[in-house]
Amino acid sequence: MRRGWNNERHADRPRAPDLFRKSEVATAAGLAGTAAWLGQFFVSLLMGAWVTTIAYNPFFVSLALFDLVGAPILWTVVRRDEPAPAAIPSATLGTA
Numbered sequence: 001m002r003r004g005w006n007n008e009r010h011a012d013r014p015r016a017p018d019l020f021r022k023s024e025v026a027t028a029a030g031l032a033g034t035a036a037w038l039g040q041f042f043v044s045l046l047m048g049a050w051v052t053t054i055a056y057n058p059f060f061v062s063l064a065l066f067d068l069v070g071a072p073i074l075w076t077v078v079r080r081d082e083p084a085p086a087a088i089p090s091a092t093l094g095t096a
Contacts, residue, residue: 047059
């Protein structure tokens with residue numbers, strides 16, 4: 001059995017076509033890619049200048065601190081909400 005994105009494990013995760021209209025999916029994906037590239041570019045530029053100016057030791061210490069700061073942020077932003085309890089159909093109420 002071939003396992004891919006469309007399997008039961010990922011059925012509850014929203015995808016770009018679920019969040020945007022058909023005419024906006026490519027725009028949203030392009031903007032996300034551009035934002036990711038710009039973030040990586042500026043972080044690399046800043047860290048490269050920092051390592052050249054100061055040294056490698058503060059660079060590695062800051063990487064460790066970024067991990068410690070980023071993990072709680074990730075846990076609060078990306079948490080799994082518990083599903084709402086299933087509603088009891090009104091037709092079954094009052095019948096024996």
